[in-house]
Amino acid sequence: MSHAYFEKAASEAKKLKTQPNREEVNELYGLYKQATNGDLESERPGILDILGRRKWDSWMGKKGLSKEEAMAAYVELVEKLKRKYGI
Template structure:
């Protein structure tokens, strides 16, 4: 599982198009949930829009196990590869 997750982390970096902010928040949230677990920091202040978006994406995944988050991340990256195309990194 970890090998597939690590491959997905690399593949998302070479998509032919950048996903929208909602998808990026989902990716970030799933990544943090898979690698750290439940959100463990305070929500950034109102002037840190990017930080708040990332925090919200991570907080939305609260309660998922690390394994569930990895599977969801891999599945999302596979969907993005089909939608946007990607450059193989191997």
């Protein structure tokens, strides 16, 4: 997977005509963070930080994927969302 395709997909994800649902946004977030930073190494945020916990869970769920695998999955998901929501 080329880094250029990944960057293009990241740009296109921001241009979707309709906001993806929460599950799709979480999946995008987790794949993007795994692709750009690799495995998450921090502790889970406290119980009162609902958004932080959601993001942490999404990213932690991708642990073990290589950056290349995460990039490919991210691009594939963006293509699916483009078909579903338009750009």
